[in-house]
Amino acid sequence: MLSRVADSIYWMSRYVERAENLARFADVTFNMMLDLPPGSAGQWLPLVSTTGDHEWFQEHYGDPTQENVIRFLTFDPEYSNSILCCLQSARENARSVRETISSEMWEDLNSFYLLVMDAASSSDSQQSLQDFFHEVKNASYRFKGITDGTMPHGEPWHFARLGRYIERADKTSRILDVKYFLLLPEPSDIGTSFDDLQWSAVLRSVSGLEMFRKRHHGITPERVVGFLILDRMFPRSIMYCVNEADQALHAISGSPMGTFWNPAEKQMGKLRSELAYAHVDDDIIEVGLHEFLDALQTKLNTAGKAIYESFIEADSPRVNGGRSQMQTQSSI
């Protein structure tokens, strides 16, 4: 398939997944704020920090108030990673590959986009915001379902899958990271019911509370961290996502699992083995959760660049001008 088409499908899928995760992000923080004692309103700042666009926020907004941060993440037409802009980018990518994706996908992405456009122009009461986050999550589920049900599971589909899981792995790590920031400042709270409440909120934000309870019953930080990073069954865990991405890469190239024919497979395979042989206490808590997650995000970015080099810019002679630039790497 054409490199440009692969690139567009990959990014279409990433942007939809990114929008969904932003909604989860904002939703969980929003809910947690409601549970926090009065006076802890400054907790919106970590959310901004983990986007990696802290400076941009400072410059355009100043104070990290709830209102500012939510606008920044949801409807800001200037901020290229807001939910609104993600949907715009997803749609533009889809538009350029309309002959490759199914018409059902195109129609559905269009209505997803219109949903966000409408929400952006209507009043933003807290109630309607929560509904909105819920709708965004559902729209993303629907888009994935339509993609899986109306597109042949060939090379283009695997690029969509690749984009989705790389984005999701990155976002799960960031959701975990932001909660780590939020929860850490009060060591005296560790192990209290308040702590329990907050970790439940983290799990709920990735729709993982029920699955976690079935598997581990009682909540401890180690178990939650282990679940979100290393669980092989939970579809939003980093391990699961990396596994899916790795399989997609091998389906694209046709090489056997456990071997590599291109830099993308090499990077992803290394990351997958690392996670497969990691233990939550020795390899994550011991190193420091934040440090571990930071390193993980770097590796995901390296894998993303390797995908670009392997398939999009593959060994072909360059032409001056006209060539599409790499789209914004995940910075949230």
Place this chain on the structure above:
Amino acid sequence: MSQSPTTHLDFSKYNTGEFFDELVDESGKPRNGAELLIEKLEALDFEELKRRQAGAERSLFRLGITFAVYGDTKGKEKIFPFDIIPRIVPSNEWEWLERGLKQRITALNMFIDDIYHAKWILKDKIIPEEIVLAAASYRKICQGLDPPRKIWCHITGTDLIRGGDGQIHVLEDNLRCPSGVSYVLQNRLVMKRSFPQIFAASHVKPVVDYPSQLLKTLEHLAPDGLPNPTVVVLSPGSFNSAYYEHSFLAQQMGVELVQGSDLVVHEGFVNMRTTAGLKRVDVIYRRIDDDFLDPKAFRPDSMLGVPGLFEVYRAGRVALANAPGTGIADDKVIYSYVDKIVQYYLKEDMIIPNVPTYLCWDDKQRDHVLKNLDKLVVKAANESGGYGMLVGPHSTKAEQDKFADLIKESPRNYIAQPTLSLSRVPTIIGDTVEGRHVDLRPYILYGKDIFVLPGGLTRVALKKGSLVVNSSQGGGSKDTWVIEKS
């Protein structure tokens, strides 16, 4: 003809005005071939007709047959307006048209080939040399080129109009990148859903095989001995207003839709960049003008094209449809010589007549044009899409003065034609049915044989009294039914 909610259409009360109507004659009787349609339309409750019209519009939206509105940042898209009352072409008239179009394309192809080789037609003084060589669409770089199978104009969309006297004329030859065929196919799909019974009873010639005919035409151009040539559609990209059509045709033919940046000239061949490396391309259906095709051969500032493409083409290692240089034959001054062109190459009389045309390049004719600007339609010789045009009777004095200056400045660049009273077709307008002016663009494919798609795009000027059918200027479309010979 006004309709109250429970009434039915009654075409005996339909007012054709002083125009030729395609479906009914002056007395309100259905024309040859339209009897069944008129009968069924009259039997239908008018509200039901409107419901079907609304249903058709919804399907077009769902199918995504939209065009982007330039400058609308909210990304709103519009459908190309569609009217469900079809235009009918009876079988005997269609046979005549088909013969006429094949004749015209055959002659024009010979003309182009001659112009870029020996130029016999100029040497024999059939056409003044200077008007050919001075045409903006004449490409000196194409001199001596031998396109595969000696075919230059593979895909043509010829604009036809019918005047008040009922005579069909050729208004324009579009030999560069004529668009609109996707609407023909999609309109037909929607019509079959809107009027399944009427459609089934009417014996309409099918249009569904256009994409496979197009693919055959393109594959015919591939270099010899290639069992499985790679065909692509080259588009300027998703911001082009005809992008929908480019992606539709690629999808229907099952070939890749590429942009200039997807193609690269490497070791003497054109290749596309794929996830598995470079892949050779053999035939390019390009929907980009000559000017932008290759910055090394044409406009150096083009970002849409492929550097070095023209050299590969000249060497015969890739085919282009339509061939570069083809535009010389749809120059509007050359147009006025098509009867002579047909006579010269085929020794036949031209079957479908042209519209009378005044050439501003000729002193006497220019005087006539300048004196009658308020009555004539003036067109720039090298423009299309309704741009660079003056419709005399609908223009202001200031506009006429502006065109007078333009004509005096570069007379070669302008032609004028009488304002024609285009024929009309009944069209749903609010709660009534009124006549609206139409033209017709059949599509002709020149491959191993010449194929004319039965029917074509009927464009309709939806504004009352308007003669401009272009989609950019308030035009819509209708399905065109060529009735099978019974």
